[in-house]
Amino acid sequence: MSRPATLDAPRASGRLTPAEREVIEFFVHLGRYLSLPRSVGEIYGALFATGGTMTLDELVSRLGISKGSASQGLRLLRGVGAVRASYRPGDRKDHYAAEVELPNLLRGFLRDQLSVRMNHANERLGRLLDAVEDPANGAPDGLSHRVERLVSWQKKAKRLVPLVSTFLKM
Amino acid sequence: MSRPATLDAPRASGRLTPAEREVIEFFVHLGRYLSLPRSVGEIYGALFATGGTMTLDELVSRLGISKGSASQGLRLLRGVGAVRASYRPGDRKDHYAAEVELPNLLRGFLRDQLSVRMNHANERLGRLLDAVEDPANGAPDGLSHRVERLVSWQKKAKRLVPLVSTFLKM
DNA sequence: CAGTTTGTTCATTGAAACTTGAACACTCGC
DNA sequence: GCGAGTGTTCAAGTTTCAATGAACAAACTG
Numbered sequence: 001m002s003r004p005a006t007l008d009a010p011r012a013s014g015r016l017t018p019a020e021r022e023v024i025e026f027f028v029h030l031g032r033y034l035s036l037p038r039s040v041g042e043i044y045g046a047l048f049a050t051g052g053t054m055t056l057d058e059l060v061s062r063l064g065i066s067k068g069s070a071s072q073g074l075r076l077l078r079g080v081g082a083v084r085a086s087y088r089p090g091d092r093k094d095h096y097a098a099e100v101e102l103p104n105l106l107r108g109f110l111r112d113q114l115s116v117r118m119n120h121a122n123e124r125l126g127r128l129l130d131a132v133e134d135p136a137n138g139a140p141d142g143l144s145h146r147v148e149r150l151v152s153w154q155k156k157a158k159r160l161v162p163l164v165s166t167f168l169k170m
Numbered sequence: 171m172s173r174p175a176t177l178d179a180p181r182a183s184g185r186l187t188p189a190e191r192e193v194i195e196f197f198v199h200l201g202r203y204l205s206l207p208r209s210v211g212e213i214y215g216a217l218f219a220t221g222g223t224m225t226l227d228e229l230v231s232r233l234g235i236s237k238g239s240a241s242q243g244l245r246l247l248r249g250v251g252a253v254r255a256s257y258r259p260g261d262r263k264d265h266y267a268a269e270v271e272l273p274n275l276l277r278g279f280l281r282d283q284l285s286v287r288m289n290h291a292n293e294r295l296g297r298l299l300d301a302v303e304d305p306a307n308g309a310p311d312g313l314s315h316r317v318e319r320l321v322s323w324q325k326k327a328k329r330l331v332p333l334v335s336t337f338l339k340m
Numbered sequence: 341c342a343g344t345t346t347g348t349t350c351a352t353t354g355a356a357a358c359t360t361g362a363a364c365a366c367t368c369g370c
Numbered sequence: 371g372c373g374a375g376t377g378t379t380c381a382a383g384t385t386t387c388a389a390t391g392a393a394c395a396a397a398c399t400g
Contacts, residue, residue, distance in 0.1 A: 017308035017309065017310075018301070019301060019302045019304075019307035019308055019309035019310070019313060020308075020309075020310070022297075022301040022302065023302065023313070023317070026294060026295075026298050029294065035205045048316065049309075049313055050310050051310055051311065051312050051316065100316055100319070102319075102320075102323045121200075124196060125196075127192075128193065128196050131188070131189060131192040132189045132192065132193065134189075136188075137188040137189035137192070138187030138188060138190075139187065139189035139190075139219075140187075140189070140220050140222075141221065142221050143189060143193070143219055146218065146270055149272075150272075153272045156338070160334065163333075164330065164334075167326075167330055167333065
């Protein structure tokens, strides 16, 4: 019944203060709900904690993760707008900072990720509707009606998105 | 670059019509976004497609999954309110039906799952705030301010839930 | 241009999750 | 109570996924 001890704890974090460890643990835990790899939560947590910028090899050495994990994690985080890279003149390393403003974070997510998924779902639903309405496919009674229901809910969800956006700005 | 062929396709489905297969494929795919096991998507899809009820061994034979998977999948689906069991007099088998009304589905989810998670997040944030405000923990400059920001957003999200509930009823 | 630094890619490894199937517990009818 | 029918549990096998680290590509420096 006991949870594995490694679930929440960062692995090697010799150079981190207790406060930083707490923040990282928090984001690792949060990431689990979004089914994100632990390393992603660690990276975002470390950047959130410092408030400033860190380079890839700083993340590697302070978090004790591999260069590969750090590279891939940073790519994912930049992809969803959770981390920004800043280039400094006279320094060849990239400097990464956490986007800590939730509205900005969600704005990027809603625009890039969610709308893509919505359109994808739209497509799939359309194809599904075609399939169940083809008499050759032997759809059970009332199935096309239930699928039409799904379509209408999908439209409703789409209308909900801007509403949430507005709410977040308040 | 090619996806594994097994990703979307139900495994053994000899007794299913093409329309049913399409519906099942749809829910298996949808389940992937929620990181649900394939068998769960298959079960819900099969119940959604028929519209009526099915027994455990009907699901087993028509989907070609094991009794164990079916039992566990049905438990999960009943747990989140996506499937209801109905008991019929004169029949020892349990009959299962999909809850196809999205508002009902989400009502259960919002009440049972989300509020629990919200409270959990609340707790964690409180402990995090305590930790970063303890001078002994060496928090970087401005960290407690950023964490307070998280707290205020969490409260905002909590207020958003009933709003979404209302919207779904329209 | 050779050497160094920086970041990415990818095959391999290891761990966690899903599925299976058989053993088990429970209930009903006789 | 006995036997058949129904559903659950759990150890073992299989699959899936994240982490690693070495090889690679790109960009700068002297």
